[in-house]
Every structure is written in structure tokens, then in C-alpha cells.
Amino acid sequence: MKQLIDISKELFESKQVGYIIGYAEDKFKRVKPFVAYSSLDTERFVFNNNSVNNLAVYLTRLPKAKEGKIGIVAKGCDIKSIIALIQENQIKRDDVIIIGVNCNSVVNQIDEQFSKENTAIKCKYCQVRTPAHYDYLVGEIKEVELPEDKNFAIMQKLDSMSAEEKWNFWEAEFEKCVKCYACRQVCPLCYCEQCIVDKSMPRWIDSSATTKGNFAWNMIRAFHLSGRCIGCNECERACPAEIPLSLLNRKMGMVAINEFNYRHGTDINQPTLIGNYNVNDKEDFIM
Amino acid sequence: MENEKFEPKIVAFVCNWCTYTGADLAGTSRLKQQTNARLIRVPCTGRIDPVFIIKAFEKGADGVLVSGCHPNDCHYNTGNFHARRRWIFFRQLLDFVGIDSSRLYFSWVSASEGKKWVDVVDGVINSVREKGPFNGYKKLNKEIEIPVK
Numbered sequence: 001m002k003q004l005i006d007i008s009k010e011l012f013e014s015k016q017v018g019y020i021i022g023y024a025e026d027k028f029k030r031v032k033p034f035v036a037y038s039s040l041d042t043e044r045f046v047f048n049n050n051s052v053n054n055l056a057v058y059l060t061r062l063p064k065a066k067e068g069k070i071g072i073v074a075k076g077c078d079i080k081s082i083i084a085l086i087q088e089n090q091i092k093r094d095d096v097i098i099i100g101v102n103c104n105s106v107v108n109q110i111d112e113q114f115s116k117e118n119t120a121i122k123c124k125y126c127q128v129r130t131p132a133h134y135d136y137l138v139g140e141i142k143e144v145e146l147p148e149d150k151n152f153a154i155m156q157k158l159d160s161m162s163a164e165e166k167w168n169f170w171e172a173e174f175e176k177c178v179k180c181y182a183c184r185q186v187c188p189l190c191y192c193e194q195c196i197v198d199k200s201m202p203r204w205i206d207s208s209a210t211t212k213g214n215f216a217w218n219m220i221r222a223f224h225l226s227g228r229c230i231g232c233n234e235c236e237r238a239c240p241a242e243i244p245l246s247l248l249n250r251k252m253g254m255v256a257i258n259e260f261n262y263r264h265g266t267d268i269n270q271p272t273l274i275g276n277y278n279v280n281d282k283e284d285f286i287m
Numbered sequence: 288m289e290n291e292k293f294e295p296k297i298v299a300f301v302c303n304w305c306t307y308t309g310a311d312l313a314g315t316s317r318l319k320q321q322t323n324a325r326l327i328r329v330p331c332t333g334r335i336d337p338v339f340i341i342k343a344f345e346k347g348a349d350g351v352l353v354s355g356c357h358p359n360d361c362h363y364n365t366g367n368f369h370a371r372r373r374w375i376f377f378r379q380l381l382d383f384v385g386i387d388s389s390r391l392y393f394s395w396v397s398a399s400e401g402k403k404w405v406d407v408v409d410g411v412i413n414s415v416r417e418k419g420p421f422n423g424y425k426k427l428n429k430e431i432e433i434p435v436k
């Protein structure tokens with residue numbers, strides 16, 4: 001990744017950035033998020049099929065750079081969340097320097113060899129392997145084999161189920177939730193200073209990991225991400241209980257597309273879907 | 288239990304400025320209505336966080352009604368427009384996780400529509416009575432009951 005390192009070095013040397021968020025290998029050769037604070041640090045930068053993390057999450061979590069902007073290494077899908085953060089007024093376009101990377105898919109299971117079978121499902125539908133928005137672009141596009149979408153059949157099955165069957169399906173899933181909030185912590189768009197689940201006066205969502213409280217938690221989180229989730233699937237990847245959270249996000253994403261023809265995080269100048277309204281919004285369900 | 292007639296429990300979230308006043312009018316005009324609905328008055332439909340609706344179902348509601356000012360009549364101008372957009376998502380989310388969204392009703396009832404309020408409430412109660420009780424949460428609530436010695 002000479003290109004990536006060269007650009008990063010240049011950004012430090014010209015004092016344009018305070019730090020750059022990217023990926024580096026740890027001593028076990030695992031690719032992990034890594035923040036470079038100096039030109040020397042950037043030599044550790046890597047980018048490959050194991051660069052799964054959506055680093056945009058750090059844009060609202062790390063303290064602002066003392067001097068200069070924040071540099072960020074980002075895949076096309078991650079850039080969607082950067083655009084979403086700009087649309088939602090959480091960061092300014094001028095405060096970030098986006099080093100976009102041409103992406104050749106990422107793994108589904110880390111610690112396993114990259115292959116067609118071990119490719120993240122989101123990569124199957126990816127329209128932004130060459131990012132749509134960036135300041136610098138590095139890397140080369142290669143031919144890749146796309147994975148099966150094993151969730152498609154599950155979505156179809158869910159759609160054909162009765163309410164009770166669906167409830168039972170999700171009861172079995174949500175029962176496993178341990179309320180670790182990894183899904184929230186890893187989500188670039190869950191930046192609330194106080195999350196509703198942490199509010200205790202009044203307590204809206206049971207904080208103990210009961211199935212009832214888990215239902216409320218997962219429903220409310222999916223609702224808060226409705227029309228906002230950009231489908232990076234980090235929440236599902238982080239979930240230790242292996243709850244198929246992407247199904248919920250996928251459903252809500254389909255509502256945004258079908259009802260409003262809206263895709264969040266595609267255009268920095270587009271007004272957000274949630275937080276705005278149209279007097280002609282559909283209301284055939286209102287008496 | 289078997290032959291006991293099912294009486295639905297309905298929670299109605301109504302905005303202060305239109306529907307609540309409309310319901311009040313129904314009362315002062317002595318219009319007859321069924322009494323299964325518990326009204327919860329909120330400033331505006333825009334104040335109705337969907338978590339309220341989940342809470343109502345958790346606490347044993349068989350149906351929930353949400354009602355406020357007609358479009359363009361919101362006391363805060365845009366509260367009901369914002370709310371309406373959120374409901375489009377929320378209804379489909381409920382359906383997706385197995386809470387039949389037809390147990391969640393919406394209406395616009397103005398301060399002068401006492402008669403419409405009675406029709407809406409009666410309609411909702413009858414329709415939920417027909418659907419029967421909502422059992423999803425009943426089982427989950429048992430999970431956390433503290434056994435009494």
C-alpha cells in the first residue's frame with residue numbers, strides 16, 4: 001500500500017492533518033483500526049480484504065485534532081457513513097480528508113481465509129467499490145467473485161410468515177441478546193450522547209437482558225436507524241450473540257427506498273429523510 | 288376463563304390541542320362511547336416516541352390508538368408531519384418483528400370532531416375485540432415475574 005502511505009505522509013508533512021484513522025496489522029497479523037499521529041506511524045498502514053471495520057465510527061468518538069483536519073481511510077461503504085454524518089450535521093466536510101480506497105470485497109469471518117464463500121454479503125450489492133466521494137483515491141479494482149446472499153431466502157421466508165411466527169422467530173433471536181451494546185458502539189450513526197437505553201428517569205427500556213427488554217432495545221435501535229442506516233453491517237458483525245441484525249436494517253432500508261426512494265449517505269447536499277417531511281407523505285393508514 | 292368475555296385494553300395517545308379537546312367535546316356533548324380506551328394526553332403527536340407505543344404493548348395493551356391534529360392544523364405547525372413520516376417506518380417495523388401493525392391505529396381528530404372521536408374509538412375497540420388479546424408480551428412478562436412466596 002505504498003500509495004496510501006505516501007499520501008498519508010504527505011498529509012502529515014504539509015501539516016494538513018492532526019491524525020489519520022486507518023488500518024494496521026497487530027503482532028498476530030490481524031488487521032485492526034489504527035490511528036496514525038505522525039508521518040512515521042503511517043508506515044504501518046495496510047488495506048486488504050481484512051479491512052472490515054467501518055472507521056467512520058471514530059469521527060464522532062475521538063477528540064478533535066489539535067491542529068489540522070482528521071484524515072480517514074475509507075472504503076466506499078464506509079464513505080456512505082461519512083456522508084451521512086455530514087448530512088446529519090455531525091461533522092463538517094471541511095474537517096475531514098477522505099482517503100478513499102478501491103475495494104475488492106472484505107471477509108465475512110475474520111481469522112478465516114478470504115474466499116467467495118467468506119465474503120461479506122453487503123459486498124454482493126456494492127455499488128461503490130470505487131468510492132463515489134473522496135479527496136484522494138488509492139488502490140486498484142480487481143475482478144472478484146461475489147458471495148451468495150443467504151439472507152435473501154430468510155427475508156422471503158419472514159415475509160410469508162404470520163405475525164405469530166415472526167414473533168417467535170425474533171423471540172428466539174432476541175432471547176440471546178446480552179445487552180452488551182456492541183451493536184451501538186460500533187455503529188457510526190449511533191452517536192447520541194445519551195442513548196435512550198441508558199436513560200433511567202424514566203427507564204423506557206429494561207436494562208437487564210430479559211427477552212422483553214431485548215425486544216424493545218432491538219426494535220428501538222432499528223427504528224432510530226430507520227432511513228439512516230447505511231448498511232455497513234458492523235452491528236451484526238460485532239454482535240456476540242449472532243443476532244441477524246442486518247435483517248432489521250435491511251427491512252427498514254427497503255421502506256426508505258420503496259416509500260421515499262431515499263438512500264442515506266449518497267449525497268452530502270441531500271436533506272435527510274428523517275427530520276424532514278413532505279406535506280404529501282402517504283397517510284392511507286390514518287383514519 | 289374460557290367463557291369470560293374478552294374486553295380489549297386500548298391505550299390512546301392523543302395530542303392536547305386537537306384530539307384531547309375533541310374527546311372532551313364528546314364528553315360534554317354526552318355522546319355515548321365504549322370505555323375500553325385509556326387516554327394519555329401528550330403535547331403533540333410529534334411528542335409520541337414509538338417507545339411509548341412499545342411500552343403500552345409491554346404493559347398489556349391489546350391495541351394502541353394514536354391521534355392528533357389534522358395536517359396543517361398542528362399547534363406546533365409541523366409535529367404531525369414529522370410524526371407521520373416516522374409512523375410509516377414504525378408500522379412496518381412492528382409487522383416485521385411480529386406485532387401485527389393492524390393493532391396500532393392512527394387518526395386525525397380535531398377539537399370540533401367529538402362525533403368523529405366516538406366513531407374512531409368505538410371502531411378501534413370493536414376491531415380489537417374481534418382480533419382478540421395480544422399475547423406476545425404476556426409470555427415474556429412471565430419471564431421476569433418474581434415468584435411470590
Ligand code: SF4
Pocket residue numbers: 184189190191192194195196197220221224225
Ligand atoms: S439506539 Fe438510538 S438513542 Fe441509542 S445511540 Fe443509537 S440512535 Fe441514539
Ligand code: SF4
Pocket residue numbers: 081183186187188189190225228229230231232233234235236249
Ligand atoms: S445500524 Fe448497523 S449496518 Fe446500519 S449503519 Fe449502524 S452499524 Fe452500520
Ligand code: SF4
Pocket residue numbers: 176177178179180181182183184218235238239240241242243
Ligand atoms: S450486539 Fe447483539 S447482544 Fe449486544 S446488545 Fe446488540 S443485539 Fe444485543
Ligand code: FES
Pocket residue numbers: 302303304305306330331332333355356360361362363364366367
Ligand atoms: S399539536 Fe396536535 S398534532 Fe401537533
